[in-house]
Amino acid sequence: MMPLYQKVIDDLKILIEKGTYKKGDLLPSENDLCKTYNTTRVTIRQALSALTISGYITRRHGKGSIVSEPKKGLGILSLRGVTAGIGDKGLTTSILEKPIRQDWPAGFFYDLEEEERASGCIFFTRLRYLDKMPLLYEETFITDLSLPRFTSRNLENRSLFKILDEHYQVKIKEGEQKIWAINGDKEISKLLDVKTNHPLVHMKRRLKTNVKNLNIYSSLYCNTEEYFLQDYF
Amino acid sequence: MMPLYQKVIDDLKILIEKGTYKKGDLLPSENDLCKTYNTTRVTIRQALSALTISGYITRRHGKGSIVSEPKKGLGILSLRGVTAGIGDKGLTTSILEKPIRQDWPAGFFYDLEEEERASGCIFFTRLRYLDKMPLLYEETFITDLSLPRFTSRNLENRSLFKILDEHYQVKIKEGEQKIWAINGDKEISKLLDVKTNHPLVHMKRRLKTNVKNLNIYSSLYCNTEEYFLQDYF
């Protein structure tokens, strides 16, 4: 059974995401939400502070909870258009190498826990386009742990994080990312359709989830000539 | 009068920072902290979740609050050495252009609120070195608001965020950052002592503080050949 505060979070997130509450709007007051969910302020406030942390709302003493610009991801850098409001509209994803179960590569770019290493990993690569222009190449490694039928799922044009949440109740909790500017080598440059020595953002990340030892690692390359990477925190 | 939960946060932060509680240690249990501060779990938990958010601890159901690797900044990308544990030891900062009060530049890279624009800004540029090697050039703009004597302060080798906190009680609350990979132009390349067309990470950030309309903007360029930028979230 889902905790009540989690249900409040989920409900309000949906209402914000589908636009029932728009940017700048006030959410119902804490006392109103108490009545709606037949609970007390401590529980409602727990939900509201989670929404504050993840950037859905800001709170003003004496005034209320104000819906802010929807911010996705937890501070994970994500691709954004230079033109504001481009959203995810033109963003498409193609799988280059379909998910397969395999051992972790020798000399993997992050240190692995013993249990994690023993589980092996699921590996796949994706190329993301905006308006038919390849912008981001991503190699992903997920610990092969309690993800039945994952390798046969269709990841094409679908959010990896959403699939993990909806089908496996796996949620991203925290993470770290390292960033470099590099000149693309021949292979990467070809994939992203840029000249060799074109500057690219290179990132390596580890994302931890609510499931013990289930981490998501990725190494990615991004062409930021016309678009950029952005995050909120 | 400071709220009690804030005192608990401050106390625990200090104990973690000065090493009384080291990485991997367990903090005193919630009930122990209740006795220490003569309060209840709701208040203690409010403090502990703040410490969780800012990355000082992680929490394990049934086990306790575990001190984690000290993480600076809120998810703001910061410079890290390739060799783990390099910390801030070799990091020095020199001021290229001392802080001066001025109007906001025309066509500033972020949209400004009316009140903010009216206040003008404090502008300065810094160059940060690691082991005598210039790595990061930063142009900073701070809203010129309730910061008396700021322009005469010595920023050399001192954390801007610490000065703002200690002398003006200004704390970073949230922010956003945009990231590009670029080839450095002549001027920047000279400052960072790299060849023209050397790839650099370029970032533009806006950091919001607990003071209304007091924001910190910066535009920075970083040579990631030997080091990289990293953040936790």
Next chain:
DNA sequence: AATCATAACTTGTATATACAAGACAATATT
């Protein structure tokens, strides 16, 4: 000696309540 059950600890979720303090509109005063 290895396994199982239990007890005592921990954090997680929740109810019920109280007063402080900021925001704001309606009302009273000047």
Next chain:
DNA sequence: AATATTGTCTTGTATATACAAGTTATGATT
């Protein structure tokens, strides 16, 4: 008309309590 006051709404801080559920060490059972 402009200003001050008050009342009511909001969120912020706090106490007191209860039970659920994860973790671990201790002791009983096999």
